[in-house]
Amino acid sequence: MEFIDQLVAMMPMVLFYSAPLIFTAIGGVFSERSGVVNIGLEGLMVIGAFSGIVFNIFFADTLGAATPWLSLVAGAIAAGIFSIMHAVAAVSFRANQVVSGVAINMMAVGLGVFLTREIFGRGQTDSITQPFYTETIPFLSEIPIIGDMFFNGVYITSYIAIGVAVLAWFVLYKTTFGLRLRAVGEHPMAADTNGINVTKMRYIAVILSGLLAGLGGATYALTISLSFAGSTISGQGFMSLAAVIFGKWHPLGALGAAVFFGFAQALSVVGNNFDFLSEVPSVYLVILPYVLTVLALAGFIGRAEAPKANGEPYIKGSR
Amino acid sequence: MKNKLMLMLAMLLAAVLVLGACGSSDDDTSGDDNNDQGSEEPAEDEGTEDEGTDEETGSDFSVAMVTDEGGVDDRSFNQSAWEGIQAFGEENGLERGTGFDYAQSENAADFLPNFNSLVNQGYNLIFGVGYQLKNAVTEVAMQNPETHFSIIDDVVEADNVASVTFAEEEGSFLAGVAAALKTETNNVGFVGGVTSPLIKRFESGFVAGVKSVNPEIEVQIQYAESFSDEGMGRSIANNMYSSGADVIYHASGAVGLGVFTEARNRVENDPDSNVWVIGVDRDQYEQGQQGDRNVTLTSMVKRVDVAVQEVATRAMNGDFPGGEHLVLGIEDGAISIADTNEEAYTQEIADAVAEWQEKLVNGDVDAPGTDEALEEFLDNL
Numbered sequence: 001m002e003f004i005d006q007l008v009a010m011m012p013m014v015l016f017y018s019a020p021l022i023f024t025a026i027g028g029v030f031s032e033r034s035g036v037v038n039i040g041l042e043g044l045m046v047i048g049a050f051s052g053i054v055f056n057i058f059f060a061d062t063l064g065a066a067t068p069w070l071s072l073v074a075g076a077i078a079a080g081i082f083s084i085m086h087a088v089a090a091v092s093f094r095a096n097q098v099v100s101g102v103a104i105n106m107m108a109v110g111l112g113v114f115l116t117r118e119i120f121g122r123g124q125t126d127s128i129t130q131p132f133y134t135e136t137i138p139f140l141s142e143i144p145i146i147g148d149m150f151f152n153g154v155y156i157t158s159y160i161a162i163g164v165a166v167l168a169w170f171v172l173y174k175t176t177f178g179l180r181l182r183a184v185g186e187h188p189m190a191a192d193t194n195g196i197n198v199t200k201m202r203y204i205a206v207i208l209s210g211l212l213a214g215l216g217g218a219t220y221a222l223t224i225s226l227s228f229a230g231s232t233i234s235g236q237g238f239m240s241l242a243a244v245i246f247g248k249w250h251p252l253g254a255l256g257a258a259v260f261f262g263f264a265q266a267l268s269v270v271g272n273n274f275d276f277l278s279e280v281p282s283v284y285l286v287i288l289p290y291v292l293t294v295l296a297l298a299g300f301i302g303r304a305e306a307p308k309a310n311g312e313p314y315i316k317g318s319r
Numbered sequence: 320m321k322n323k324l325m326l327m328l329a330m331l332l333a334a335v336l337v338l339g340a341c342g343s344s345d346d347d348t349s350g351d352d353n354n355d356q357g358s359e360e361p362a363e364d365e366g367t368e369d370e371g372t373d374e375e376t377g378s379d380f381s382v383a384m385v386t387d388e389g390g391v392d393d394r395s396f397n398q399s400a401w402e403g404i405q406a407f408g409e410e411n412g413l414e415r416g417t418g419f420d421y422a423q424s425e426n427a428a429d430f431l432p433n434f435n436s437l438v439n440q441g442y443n444l445i446f447g448v449g450y451q452l453k454n455a456v457t458e459v460a461m462q463n464p465e466t467h468f469s470i471i472d473d474v475v476e477a478d479n480v481a482s483v484t485f486a487e488e489e490g491s492f493l494a495g496v497a498a499a500l501k502t503e504t505n506n507v508g509f510v511g512g513v514t515s516p517l518i519k520r521f522e523s524g525f526v527a528g529v530k531s532v533n534p535e536i537e538v539q540i541q542y543a544e545s546f547s548d549e550g551m552g553r554s555i556a557n558n559m560y561s562s563g564a565d566v567i568y569h570a571s572g573a574v575g576l577g578v579f580t581e582a583r584n585r586v587e588n589d590p591d592s593n594v595w596v597i598g599v600d601r602d603q604y605e606q607g608q609q610g611d612r613n614v615t616l617t618s619m620v621k622r623v624d625v626a627v628q629e630v631a632t633r634a635m636n637g638d639f640p641g642g643e644h645l646v647l648g649i650e651d652g653a654i655s656i657a658d659t660n661e662e663a664y665t666q667e668i669a670d671a672v673a674e675w676q677e678k679l680v681n682g683d684v685d686a687p688g689t690d691e692a693l694e695e696f697l698d699n700l
Contacts, residue, residue: 009561124393127606131580133587153588219647223550226580233574234547269541269554273562283514286544 004145006273010266011149012134015158018262020045020220022161025247025254026168027212031174032249035309040086041213042237044079045109045187047204048217050112051078053228056120056128068222072157074223076211082108083210084137091202094313105237111167113230118124124229132157133224157219164212165255172251181205185307198314216240234283246297249307260296264289334683355460363626372444380635382407382683383420383442385433392420396623400448403624407631424634430455438463444634446627448472450517456480467639469630471623472517481640482696483626486648487517487522489679490619491568492686493656494597495528496675498566499536500668501595508559509659510552510578512571517688521570521599521619524686524692531675531684534700539564543574553579560594562587566616568597574608575599583609595663603657617664618657627652650680
């Protein structure tokens with residue numbers, strides 16, 4: 001096949017693979033921009049995936065075609081609630097944010113597997129009957145090349161993910177709320193002096209990150225795995241965390257990083273179809289995403305600058 | 320500060336309890352309460368290990384198993400082994416907890432304590448389910464020469480260990496035959512988990528089966544280098560179906576779920592599309608249901624339960640195959656091809672599979688299990 005045909009065939013893969021990462025990474029951006037490190041993204045994705053699948057299984061008969069959408073909402077809300085734990089620990093009780101995040105990860109997997117066993121009597125749920133399906137957008141898909149790349153056989157959730165990233169950029173950089181959120185993450189004392197409620201802002205940011213990570217987990221479950229087990233979410237949350245850093249804590253940067261990961265993954269699958277890569281042993285293509293990530297982090301993006309107060313609890317009145 | 324930490328801990332625990340209570344409490348989960356026995360008991364007290372291990376016949380016989388990380392309800396390997404033990408127990412009037420039992424491993428650190436605990440409880444025969452338990456079995460077998468052990472899916476060389484592996488290449492061969500008869504594009508795919516001798520057996524058997532029916536058929540082969548990355552499975556399947564394959568056989572654990580997702584998605588978008596998946600280890604019929612259609616052509620079923628029962632029965636009758644390496648295949652009933660999807664798995668295919676099965680059993684055809692054997696096999700076609 002021609003080079004361009006291969007590229008066209010790759011794009012839908014890139015989009016479906018990166019959508020969950022985009023959602024989760026944007027969640028990570030919100031949390032970290034407010035100064036709360038969120039290692040718990042992985043666990044929040046697990047909760048999102050679990051809740052989305054369980055909701056889908058139980059309500060597929062009554063809700064029909066609306067089920068996948070409501071399952072997404074269910075996944076997001078469940079993870080949002082779960083993330084309150086992280087907010088309470090990290091913001092109110094000033095616990096070590098990394099430790100609290102790790103606790104979230106461990107608890108989420110344990111809880112997910114435990115509840116799955118309680119509800120279904122085994123370690124894996126049934127497969128859902130109402131997942132998302134790829135769609136072909138009328139008219140737009142008929143544009144040569146671009147139509148096949150972006151509008152043919154793509155999940156709506158992928159577009160939503162990109163939309164959320166742009167919206168997040170707008171919220172963070174063009175609204176008062178965003179300015180305050182960033183201020184709280186850079187210099188909470190200054191923000192506090194100006195009458196911004198640091199605790200409240202951080203709570204909102206962490207819960208937002210929970211909602212978005214839940215959305216990411218549910219998206220993964222509803223588009224790719226279609227069932228839930230302990231291993232359903234295996235590393236995607238950490239990939240998203242990498243995307244946050246890779247994207248320099250910027251929503252559009254995180255979007256780009258997530259798409260980049262998707263691209264690297266798709267390349268490892270279709271790589272052997274390219275003439276100039278067909279001689280490369282497939283194992284090198286499989287490790288490509290990781291190698292590219294390391295290279296990109298080490299070489300191309302320059303110094304990654306975290307929000308100044310990231311990871312530091314704010315203690316009112318201390319200097 | 321300390322109070323705050325305590326408070327936080329209390330809140331976390333409370334949250335766990337509250338969330339935990341949300342689950343429906345059907346107590347149909349067979350014996351989750353027993354799971355912890357193994358891991359909580361310290362491994363040190365080995366003083367009682369001889370107790371009860373000397374009697375090996377009659378109703379005093381007892382058998383237990385240690386799961387790998389998948390857990391006893393993984394709907395796959397471990398579950399199948401446990402079903403075999405339960406069936407064996409029922410057949411012989413044994414009681415759960417004294418006659419037969421299992422110990423669940425949450426991670427690799429649980430393997431040894433689980434074995435030791437079961438040895439201390441006096442079980443005569445203890446199964447280690449899965450190749451991950453190889454090291455643990457080797458160690459406990461050396462420390463407890465009086466107890467009989469058995470490892471599934473790998474080989475441990477010791478006089479008191481029976482090693483059981485399966486002739487996956489034979490089942491995969493038949494899966495290949497079915498795929499070759501089903502394909503209309505003369506193009507089929509194989510998705511492997513992690514490149515390893517075990518998965519190579521699936522691959523080479525499958526390729527040999529396909530080529531035996533029609534050497535012209537192209538087989539696309541790709542490994543995900545993972546057993547859990549569904550997204551990778553999805554992408555690989557997408558790529559294979561797009562480049563002309565219409566039947567994909569996967570031997571890749573959860574990666575295969577992605578293959579099913581891709582096939583179902585294609586059927587949803589175009590009900591006429593001719594895409595099929597062949598499942599592995601157990602009958603994956605349910606996984607392939609899409610509306611009124613089912614994309615699971617068939618599955619290569621590994622009957623771990625049969626293997627467990629066979630070894631247990633022999634051990635009970637004083638004929639424990641210690642030090643031996645049993646390779647169970649079609650003729651033992653330990654490998655079979657599922658025919659649940661009657662619509663897709665037509666009589667014609669079933670007949671052809673039966674025919675090849677006979678050749679395999681008779682020894683007329685030898686399914687290759689390695690790359691080299693496959694090459695030789697293809698040269699002789």
